[in-house]
Every structure is written in C-alpha cells, then in structure tokens.
Amino acid sequence: MQHQNQLDPRRDLEPHMPRILDRRVYYKGQTIVEQGTMGHRACYIEKGQVEVLIKDNSLEVRVATLGEGEIFGEMGLIEHDERSATVRALTDTTVAVIAAHELEQKFGLIDDSSVLTLIHVLIKRVRESNMGQVRQYKSLIE
Secondary structure (H helix, E strand, O other), rough: OOHHHHHOOOOOOOOOOOOOOOEEEEEEEEEEOOOEEEEEEEEEEEOOOOEEEEEEEEEEEEEEEOEEEEEEOOHHHHOOOOOOEEEEEOOOEEEEEEOOOOHHHHHOOHHHHHHHHHHHHHHHHHHHHHHHHHHHHHHHHO
C-alpha cells in the first residue's frame, strides 16, 4: 500500500546515509511494548506480524493484528501518554525503531493547529473504540 511506504522511517534518509536505523528482532510470543508504560519509541514493522492487545484486569482482548509496513506505538508518543495496549509478536518480527525525537521533529513541521488538533481527536477516538471493544467482549462473557 502507498501509505505504508510513507511510514517507513528510512524513506527520508539521504542516499549517502545508512539505510538501517535502530533495528530490533522480537521472537514469536515476545512482548514488544506493554500497556500502561510510557512510550519513548514507535516501531515500523519490517518483517513479521504482531497482535495488539488491551488488558482489563484478567481479560485480554486482541483489537488488531499488524504486519509488514505498519506502525505501532505512535499514539503514546504523539500524546505523551501511557501505552494504551500491549503489542506481542505473533511471528518472529523485525522492527525499525522510531525514537520520540524523530517523530516530534516531523510533527514540528506541521504549522496548522487544526491539523494537530484533528490528529489528537483521532487518537482519542481510537483509544475509545478499543476500550469499547473490550467492554463489548466483557459483556458477552458475562
């Protein structure tokens, strides 16, 4: 998909720069980020697949599955807030790490406050939607 290539953190590197940033490998079943912790990085999935889980007490609900070319961890960086979900590797997964300052530099280029406000509104809606899925699943169990 076209938008996935736009998320690749290597996209804006100068040709003479190394094409590999901070790259990490996570093995199947390994937790990559934990719900409730502060986020200092986002991850661009180069290879593999992950699940996005929201925990509510002992209940754990999968709200998304992400694969190559997708990103996770960005909401906590943008909002300077705790992670709203846990991300766990479904397969052996390789990610390029996007540090907070790298994302903040890109957001600093947006000079339209209405666009920034819209981004924050959309993040709030995603968080609320995810929690709605958890509540719905919980009510089905009960």
